[in-house]
Amino acid sequence: MQLTLKKKKQRKDEAVRSLLSAASASLLLAVPLAHAEDVHQHHAEGAHQHHAEGAPEQPWRVDAGAMRYSEKDRISVSELNFRARRQLSEDNALSLRADYDSVSGASPTGTTKIQTTSGASGTAYMAHFQTVRAAVGADWETSLSPDANLTLSGDHSSSKMNKSSGIGAAVARDFNQRNTTLVAGASYSVDAIDMEIMTELTPSDTATIRATSEKKDQIDLQLGVTQVLARGTLLQLNFVHSNASGYMTNPHKLISVVHPLTGETLTNSPLTEKRPDKRDSNALYAQVNHALGEGVLYSSYRYFQDSWGIKAHTVDFKYRQPITEKLYVQPHVRVYAQGAADFYRSMLAVGEIPAYASADYRLAKLQTNSIGVKLGYKPSSGGELTARVEVMRQNGEQHPQDAIGVQRTADLFPELEAIIFHIGYTKLF
Amino acid sequence: MPVRVKQEASCTQKTRAVTLRTASEGHVVGEFLALGGPCEVLLDIPDLEAARYLIGLAAGEAWRIESRFSRYNTSGVVHQINNAKGQPVTLDEESSALLDFADTCHRLSDGAFDITSGILRRAWTFDGSDRLPDPAAVSALLPHVGWHRVNWSRPQLRLPPGMQIDLGGIGKEYAVDQAARQLSAAGVNNALINFGGDAFSLGPRANSEPWVIGIDDPNATGRACVRSFPLRHGGLATSGDARRFLKKNGKRYGHILNPKTGWPIQGAPRSVSVKADSCVDAGMLATFAMLKGSDAEDFLQAEGAEHFIIW
Numbered sequence: 001m002q003l004t005l006k007k008k009k010q011r012k013d014e015a016v017r018s019l020l021s022a023a024s025a026s027l028l029l030a031v032p033l034a035h036a037e038d039v040h041q042h043h044a045e046g047a048h049q050h051h052a053e054g055a056p057e058q059p060w061r062v063d064a065g066a067m068r069y070s071e072k073d074r075i076s077v078s079e080l081n082f083r084a085r086r087q088l089s090e091d092n093a094l095s096l097r098a099d100y101d102s103v104s105g106a107s108p109t110g111t112t113k114i115q116t117t118s119g120a121s122g123t124a125y126m127a128h129f130q131t132v133r134a135a136v137g138a139d140w141e142t143s144l145s146p147d148a149n150l151t152l153s154g155d156h157s158s159s160k161m162n163k164s165s166g167i168g169a170a171v172a173r174d175f176n177q178r179n180t181t182l183v184a185g186a187s188y189s190v191d192a193i194d195m196e197i198m199t200e201l202t203p204s205d206t207a208t209i210r211a212t213s214e215k216k217d218q219i220d221l222q223l224g225v226t227q228v229l230a231r232g233t234l235l236q237l238n239f240v241h242s243n244a245s246g247y248m249t250n251p252h253k254l255i256s257v258v259h260p261l262t263g264e265t266l267t268n269s270p271l272t273e274k275r276p277d278k279r280d281s282n283a284l285y286a287q288v289n290h291a292l293g294e295g296v297l298y299s300s301y302r303y304f305q306d307s308w309g310i311k312a313h314t315v316d317f318k319y320r321q322p323i324t325e326k327l328y329v330q331p332h333v334r335v336y337a338q339g340a341a342d343f344y345r346s347m348l349a350v351g352e353i354p355a356y357a358s359a360d361y362r363l364a365k366l367q368t369n370s371i372g373v374k375l376g377y378k379p380s381s382g383g384e385l386t387a388r389v390e391v392m393r394q395n396g397e398q399h400p401q402d403a404i405g406v407q408r409t410a411d412l413f414p415e416l417e418a419i420i421f422h423i424g425y426t427k428l429f
Numbered sequence: 430m431p432v433r434v435k436q437e438a439s440c441t442q443k444t445r446a447v448t449l450r451t452a453s454e455g456h457v458v459g460e461f462l463a464l465g466g467p468c469e470v471l472l473d474i475p476d477l478e479a480a481r482y483l484i485g486l487a488a489g490e491a492w493r494i495e496s497r498f499s500r501y502n503t504s505g506v507v508h509q510i511n512n513a514k515g516q517p518v519t520l521d522e523e524s525s526a527l528l529d530f531a532d533t534c535h536r537l538s539d540g541a542f543d544i545t546s547g548i549l550r551r552a553w554t555f556d557g558s559d560r561l562p563d564p565a566a567v568s569a570l571l572p573h574v575g576w577h578r579v580n581w582s583r584p585q586l587r588l589p590p591g592m593q594i595d596l597g598g599i600g601k602e603y604a605v606d607q608a609a610r611q612l613s614a615a616g617v618n619n620a621l622i623n624f625g626g627d628a629f630s631l632g633p634r635a636n637s638e639p640w641v642i643g644i645d646d647p648n649a650t651g652r653a654c655v656r657s658f659p660l661r662h663g664g665l666a667t668s669g670d671a672r673r674f675l676k677k678n679g680k681r682y683g684h685i686l687n688p689k690t691g692w693p694i695q696g697a698p699r700s701v702s703v704k705a706d707s708c709v710d711a712g713m714l715a716t717f718a719m720l721k722g723s724d725a726e727d728f729l730q731a732e733g734a735e736h737f738i739i740w
Contacts, residue, residue, distance in 0.1 A: 016537050016717065017710070017732040023533040024709040028606050030526030146522075179614070228614070291482045325445075 032174065059087040060429035065422060072417040074126075075105030081424075095139040099157075104130040110359030111256045111270045112347060112407055127252050133159040148173040153187070161195040170222065183224040183238075191216040197251045200274035201353055204254055207272050216246030234289040244279045255359040256407075260349035263405025271348060273358040281306035295321040309342030310363070326378045332390065334370040346400045346412050361413060366396035372420070383427035390420040447488050449481055456634065459484030463491035464499075464601045466625035470608070473619040473635040483615055487608035487622055494604040498527070498596045500547075507596055515590040517580075525584045527596055527603065534599075534713055535576045541720035542713070543576050543688035545588075547595030552691070555673035555684040567691040574688050602666055602712035605629045609708070622708075627666040629708040644702050644737060656737055664708030668715035669700035669739070685719045696723030704735040 063083040070076040079101040087093045106126035135157035144150050153168040170185030193214040198207035224238040254270040287300040302314040313336070320330040341363040343356035372390030379385070396413030403412060447461045456473045457480040468491055470484045500507045506524045520528065534542045549570055552562040573591045580587040588594065605622050609629045612620055618632040621640040633639050639659035644667065646655040658665055673684035682693040701718045705711035714734050718725040729736040 015732075016728075017705070017714065017734060019533070019537055020710055020713055021706060023530050023537075024606075024707050024713070027526050027530040027603070027709065028610060028707065031523040031607075292478065294481065294485075 061085040061426065062429065063424060063426045065424035067420065067422040069418060069420045071105070073106075074416065075103055075107055078102045091143040093141040095141070097135075097137045099135040100132070102130070102132045107252075108361055109270075110253045110273065110361070112258075112265070112410055112412060129252070131159050131161070133157055133162075144171070147175070151185075155189070162191055162193055164189055164191045166190070168220075179228040181226040183222065183226075185220075185222040187220045187222075189218050189220075191218075191246070193247055195251065197247070197249075198272045200249055201271050201357060203257075203269040204272050205269040214247035216244060216248060218242060218244040233291070236285075236287040236289075238283075238285040238287075240283045240285075242279075242281045242283075244281075245277060248277060248279060249273055249275045250358070250360060253358060253360045255345060255357055256347040257350050258347050258404050258407060260351075261405060263347075263403070263407040266350050271357070273360065274356050275343070275358055276308065276356055279306055279308055292319075295319055304338075308363070310338055310340070312336065312338035320376075326380070328376045328378075330374040330376065332370070332372040332374065332388075334368075336368040336370075338366055340365040346402055347404060347407060349404060361396060364396050364400070364413065366394055366413070368392060368394045374422075383425065386422075386424040386426075388420070388422040388424075390422075392416075392418040392420065394418075445488075445492055447481070447484050449477065449484065451477070457484075459488070461488045461491070463488065464495050464604055464624055465597075468624040469622075470612075471621040471623070471640065472617065474617075483612055483617060483620075486611045486615060490608040490611050491604045491624060494600060494607060497523070498600050500593070500595055500597070507594060510586060510588060511593040513588060515587070517585045517587040520584045520586055522584075527599060528581055528586060529583065530709075531594075531596070531599060532576065532581060534717075538717050538720055540575075540577070540689065541687065541694075542598070542716060543574065544594045544596060544598065545576055545579065545592055546574050546686055546688035547597070548573055548593050549686050549688070549691050553675075553684075553686065555675055555682075558675060559677040561675060561677055561682065571691050574691070598716060599709065599712070601625055602627045602664070602708040605664070605708035621660070627664075627708050627712055628660065629664045630660040630662050633661045644700070644739075646739075655739065658702065658704065658737065660704070663704060663706050664711035665702060665704050666708055666712035666715050667700060667702040668712070668719045669698060683719075685716075687720075694720055694722045697721075698725050698738045698740050700739040701725055701729075702737040703729065 061084070063081070065079075065081040067079040067081070068076070069079070079099065082098045083095065084097075085093060085095040106128045109127045135155065137153065137155035139151055139153040141149055141151045149172045151168075151170045151172070153166075153170075155164075155166045155168075157164045166187055166189030168185060168187030170183055172181055172183045174181050193216065197210045197214060198204065199210070202208075219242065221241045222238065223240075224236065226237075227235045229235055250273060253273045255273055256265055256270045258265050281304065283302060283304045285300065285302045287298065290297045290299070296319070298316075298318040298320070300314075300316045302312075302316075304310070304312040304314075314334065316332075316334045318330055318332045320328055322328045341358070343354065343358060344360075344363045344365075345354070345357045346359055346364070348354070348357060370390055370392045372388060374386055374388040377385045394416040398411045398413050399408055400412055403410070445461070447459045449457060449459050452458050452471075455475075456471050457477060459470045459472070459480065461468050461484075468488070470487045472480045472483060474480055474483075496502050497505050498507050499505055500511060502508060506520065510518050510520075531542075531544045535544075549567070552566045552570055554560070554562075573589075573593075578589055578592065579594075601624050605624050605627050606629060608622050608624070609631055612622070612631055619635055620631045621642075622629045622631070623642070626645075628642055630640050639661040642658045642660055642665055644656045644658060668685075669683070675682040683697045683699070685694045685697050686692065687694050697719050701715040703711045703715040703718065705714055711734075714729065714732060714736075718729050718736070718738070721728045726738055729738075
C-alpha cells in the first residue's frame with residue numbers, strides 16, 4: 001500500500017472547489033430550519049409525519065374527539081369535535097371543522113337562596129335548561145411567498161337562541177430562517193340572538209318581554225410572534241384586542257333585591273340584569289415550549305383585561321413525557337384567577353337601580369384550579385389516540401363585601417366541582 | 430483521541446434509538462443507526478440531558494433525510510421518482526435543491542458523477558471475488574444511464590422509463606451538514622458529527638483541542654487506523670471502500686463505476702479523504718477525485734484541498 005499525504009496548497013485554479021462550494025451552500029440553505037418543536041416531535045415520533053412540504057404522502061389529517069364535562073349538581077356538556085385538514089398542493093391547504101355540543105342541567109340564576117331570617121324559601125335558585133349547538137368552520141391556507149402564509153377562515157354556529165357567523169384573515173411571515181414567525185390577523189363575527197328578552201333591571205314578574213332579535217358584533221385583532229430560542233426552546237407571544245358591541249345581557253340571570261339593613265328579600269320578584277352593550281378587551285398570552293430531556297414542558301401565562309373591569313390571570317403547565325416510543329403521559333395543571341366586573345353585585349338593596357348590574361357568578365371574583373393527565377398512544381400504523389381526564393374546582397367569595405344583613409350568613413358562592421373526560425383520535429391518510 | 434471512522438458497515442436499521450455514553454475524555458457520545466450505518470455525535474458539554482436533546486436533533490435530521498431520500502423507503506421521494514413510469518413528478522424545495530446540486534456536480538465532473546448510474550449495480554457485485562460481469566449485460570444497462578437523458582426543469586422531473594436515480598452519493602454528507610446546521614442553530618459550537626465516516630466539526634473541543642478522526646486502513650477495516658486527521662472546523666469525508674472490489678488476473682476493479690462505460694474507473698485510489706468547508710464539499714471532492722482515477726492526486730492538489738489518499 002502506498003500512502004500519499006499532501007498538505008493544502010493555495011493554487012489559483014481551484015475552479016471545481018469554489019463552484020462546488022457555492023452550489024453546496026445553496027443546497028444547505030434550500031430548506032429552512034425546522035422549528036425546534038417540530039424537530040423535537042420528530043425525534044419522538046421517528047420520521048412518520050415530518051414536514052408537509054412537497055407533494056405530501058399523506059395529505060389528510062383527521063382529528064376526532066369526544067368530551068364530557070360534568071359539574072357536580074349543575075350543568076353537563078357533551079361535545080363532539082371533528083377536524084379534517086387536507087394539503088391540496090404544496091402551497092394550499094384546506095381545513096374543515098364541525099362541532100356539536102349539548103348542554104343540560106341547572107345553572108345559578110344569580111338570586112340568593114336566603115329569603116328571610118327564618119330560613120330559605122322556595123324561590124328558584126337554579127334555572128334548568130337544555131340546549132344544543134352545532135358549529136361548522138373552514139380555513140384556507142395559502143402561501144403568498146416562500147416565507148409568508150395567508151389563512152382565510154369562516155365559521156358559523158347555531159343554537160336555538162343564537163346564530164353566529166364569522167370571517168377572519170391572518171398573515172404569517174417567517175423571518176430569520178424560520179426561527180421567527182410574525183402573525184397578524186383580524187376577524188369579525190356577528191351574533192343574532194333570537195330569544196325572549198326581558199326589560200333590563202326590572203322586577204322579573206313585571207318585565208315586558210321583547211321577542212325582537214338582538215345583535216352583537218365583535219372585531220378581534222391579533223398580533224403574534226413565535227421565536228425559536230436556543231436549544232429547543234420556543235417562545236410564543238400573542239396579543240388580541242377585541243371590541244364587542246350589542247346585546248350582551250343574559251336574560252336568564254336575575255339579581256336578588258333585599259332590605260338595605262336586614263338583607264331580607266323584600267320581593268319574590270328579583271330584578272333582571274343589565275350589562276353594558278360595549279366591551280373592549282385585551283389579552284396577552286405568552287407560551288414557552290422547552291425540551292427537557294426526552295420530554296417537553298409547555299408553560300403559558302395569559303393576562304386578560306376588559307372595559308367591564310375584569311382582570312384575569314391564567315397560568316398553565318403541561319409536561320409531555322414519553323414512556324415508550326409509542327406512549328406518552330402529559331400531566332396538566334392550570335390556575336385561573338379573575339377579579340369581579342365593576343357592575344357585579346351579589347344583590348341589590350331595594351330601590352337601588354344602578355346603570356348596570358349582574359349577579360352572574362361568572363362575573364364575580366373567582367379562582368379555578370384544574371389538574372389533569374393525558375395519555376397518548378401512537379400505534380405503529382400512524383395516528384395518535386389520546387385520553388384525558390381533568391378535575392376542576394372553582395371557588396369565589398362565599399361572603400362578599402356587598403352582602404347585606406342576613407345574606408352574610410349565606411354561602412353566596414358555593415364551590416363548583418367539575419370533571420372532564422376527553423378522548424381523541426388523530427389519523428393521517 | 431482518534432475517533433474511528435466507520436466505513437459503510439452493512440447495517441439495516443430497524444430501531445430508532447440513540448445510546449448515550451460519556452467517553453473517558455469527558456465528552457458525551459451519542460450513537461445511533463441511520464443512513465446505512467453507524468452514526469455518532471460527540472458533544473463536549475457536561476449536561477447529559479441537554480446532550481440527549483441535541484443528539485436527538487442530529488439523529489432526527491439523519492432519520493428524516495434517510496426516510497425522505499432513501500431509495501428503499503417506499504414512501505420516500507426517490508422511490509416515488511423511480512416508480513413514476515415516465516410520468517413527470519413535481520418535487521418539493523428540498524428534493525429540488527438536491528437535484529439541482531446533483532446537476533451541478535454532473536457538470537463539474539464532466540458527466541462522471543451521475544445519480545442515474547446506480548442501476549449498473551444490477552450487473553456488478555463487488556464482493557472481493559473474481560466474478561466480472563458479462564460485458565453484454567453491462568452494455569445493455571447503458572441506455573438507461575445518463576443524467577443528460579433526464580428532463581429536469583425545476584420543480585418537475587421526468588425520468589425516462591427504466592431509469593432510476595440514487596441520492597446515496599450525496600445523502601449522507603448532506604445529512605451531516607444539515608444536522609450540523611440544527612446543532613449550530615441550537616447554539617452548539619464544539620461538537621463532532623460523524624455519520625458512517627463522513628464528518629463535520631462545529632468547532633474544537635472545550636479545551637481548544639481539535640477532534641481527531643482516524644482513517645480506517647482499507648486492508649483491515651475497523652481494526653487499524655492508518656492516519657488521524659485533526660479536525661477543528663469543517664467537513665471531512667472519505668470515498669472508497671476496501672471490501673467493495675473485484676480482482677481478476679491481478680487487476681483490481683474498484684466499485685467506482687464510470688457512467689459512460691459502465692466499467693470501473695481505471696487506476697482509482699482505494700480510498701480518498703478530503704477536508705473542506707462542508708461535509709458535502711468534502712464528499713464531492715473525494716468522489717470527483719475517485720472518478721479521476723489515477724489523476725486523483727493531481728486533481729486534489731490543483732483544487733488546493735487538504736487530502737489523504739490510499740492507493
